[in-house]
Amino acid sequence: MLDGTNLRELNIKWLRSQIGLVSQEPVLFATSIRDNVAHGLIGTPYEDASDEEKFRLIKAACVKSNADSFVSHLPQGYDTMVGERGFLLSGGQKQRIAIARAIVSDPRILLLDEATSALDTRSEGIVQDALDKAAAGRTTITIAHRLSTIKDADCILVMGEGLILERGTHAELLADENGAYFRLVTAQTLREGHEGLDAVISSDEKDLEKPSSEDLDNKSTIRSIRSDAVGQVKEKIGDQAPVETYGLFYLMRRIAGLYREGLHRYLIGFFFAICKFVKHIISCAHTFTQAMVPLILPLV
Numbered sequence: 001m002l003d004g005t006n007l008r009e010l011n012i013k014w015l016r017s018q019i020g021l022v023s024q025e026p027v028l029f030a031t032s033i034r035d036n037v038a039h040g041l042i043g044t045p046y047e048d049a050s051d052e053e054k055f056r057l058i059k060a061a062c063v064k065s066n067a068d069s070f071v072s073h074l075p076q077g078y079d080t081m082v083g084e085r086g087f088l089l090s091g092g093q094k095q096r097i098a099i100a101r102a103i104v105s106d107p108r109i110l111l112l113d114e115a116t117s118a119l120d121t122r123s124e125g126i127v128q129d130a131l132d133k134a135a136a137g138r139t140t141i142t143i144a145h146r147l148s149t150i151k152d153a154d155c156i157l158v159m160g161e162g163l164i165l166e167r168g169t170h171a172e173l174l175a176d177e178n179g180a181y182f183r184l185v186t187a188q189t190l191r192e193g194h195e196g197l198d199a200v201i202s203s204d205e206k207d208l209e210k211p212s213s214e215d216l217d218n219k220s221t222i223r224s225i226r227s228d229a230v231g232q233v234k235e236k237i238g239d240q241a242p243v244e245t246y247g248l249f250y251l252m253r254r255i256a257g258l259y260r261e262g263l264h265r266y267l268i269g270f271f272f273a274i275c276k277f278v279k280h281i282i283s284c285a286h287t288f289t290q291a292m293v294p295l296i297l298p299l300v
């Protein structure tokens with residue numbers, strides 16, 4: 001239901017034009033930042049607006065998404081090319097561009113699908129602040145596993161195996177110590193405590209927005225302490241770890257056991273694969289024979 005109206009009764013094109021989407025892995029096109037954000041105007045009344053009007057909307061959206069600060073410091077500003085799938089930008093920068101694209105048309109509904117789960121701790125704070133600004137004045141639906149991103153929501157729905165287990169605010173759900181939400185919060189807090197060394201520590205928050213050549217360097221990545229430790233362990237172990245190998249028939253038995261309902265399809269496919277293999281062998285033998293006959297006949 002949307003405002004009391006069944007979704008099946010609404011025009012799909014109109015409904016989608018009212019929704020802005022920010023997904024876990026944003027997809028950027030191999031064009032400029034300006035054009036990537038402008039894609040959010042397609043299918044809206046602003047699609048045929050003048051270039052000046054479009055840029056005004058793009059600029060305002062980037063300011064709300066905390067993207068204007070780093071875009072303005074780039075050599076070519078909004079005309080900077082982002083590369084194929086945006087590989088010239090960092091994860092946090094790509095996500096902020098995606099947020100700007102989602103809100104540039106001022107949609108009434110904002111759908112956030114794990115918008116910060118793929119980011120490191122350093123970028124999550126900036127992106128979350130951008131999401132909070134983007135969510136102002138519109139209905140926002142957030143799908144998240146990181147509970148820090150939804151604790152300020154007006155209504156939290158705890159899902160489990162396709163069912164709604166609990167419903168309420170952060171404080172209301174925490175009041176029930178036997179509830180699913182309370183257990184999730186406790187488990188996540190303990191895990192974050194054990195993985196505290198994985199956090200990327202920033203000595204100065206201003207560095208988060210400080211322009212540098214590394215922002216456009218695809219090779220510069222943030223490595224956690226744990227990844228360094230794993231690398232050192234691998235160097236010590238070397239090739240000592242045994243490599244398990246499995247034969248073809250063992251793997252076939254495993255696959256058949258995992259999908260017993262479709263075993264008849266599996267056997268049919270296996271039969272025709274064998275026929276294809278035999279046909280290929282016969283074809284190769286025929287080709288080999290034709291090639292050898294001219295060489296053998298003179299000898300005979």
